[in-house]
Amino acid sequence: MPPKVDLKKCDGCKGENEPLCVSICPGDLLFLNEESVRAVCRSPRDCWDCMSCVKACPQGAIETKLPYQLGYYPAKLIPLMGGKRVSWTCIGQDGKVERFTYKNRN
Ligand code: SF4
Ligand code: SF4
Structure with missing residues (x-):
C-alpha cells in the first residue's frame, strides 16, 4: 500500500534542507506539494513498502500498510x-x- 501522509502531523520538515522522507525514498516517489507544504507520493503504485519514509519522518506522519x-x-x-x-x-x-x-x- 502506498504511504499515507497525515496532513495534520506533517510540517513539511521545516528547518531541513530537504524533507527527510523525500531524501530517503529510494524510488524518488515523494515530493513536497508547494501549496500545502506537505509530502505527497507522486506514484503510489510504484511504492514497494520499504518503510524508509515511515522510519525517517520525525513527526510520525507517514503510515503504510503491508499487502x-x-x-x-x-x-x-x-x-x-x-x-x-x-x-x-x-x-x-x-x-x-x-x-x-x-x-x-x-
Ligand atoms: S515506503 Fe519506501 S518506496 Fe514507498 S514511499 Fe516510502 S520510502 Fe518510498
Ligand atoms: S518526513 Fe514527515 S514531516 Fe517531513 S515532509 Fe515527510 S511526512 Fe512531512
Whole structure:
C-alpha cells in the first residue's frame, strides 16, 4: 500500500534542507506539494513498502500498510542494491516469487 501522509502531523520538515522522507525514498516517489507544504507520493503504485519514509519522518506522519501477501511466514521482501538500481525479490506467503527493479535517484 502506498504511504499515507497525515496532513495534520506533517510540517513539511521545516528547518531541513530537504524533507527527510523525500531524501530517503529510494524510488524518488515523494515530493513536497508547494501549496500545502506537505509530502505527497507522486506514484503510489510504484511504492514497494520499504518503510524508509515511515522510519525517517520525525513527526510520525507517514503510515503504510503491508499487502497481505507479505503478512505471514514465509513471506519475504529482499532488497539488492547494485549500481544505479535496486532490485527487490518478493516471496509471497504462497511461495510465489516476483522480482522488481527500479532506478535509484542518483
Ligand atoms: S515506503 Fe519506501 S518506496 Fe514507498 S514511499 Fe516510502 S520510502 Fe518510498
Ligand atoms: S518526513 Fe514527515 S514531516 Fe517531513 S515532509 Fe515527510 S511526512 Fe512531512
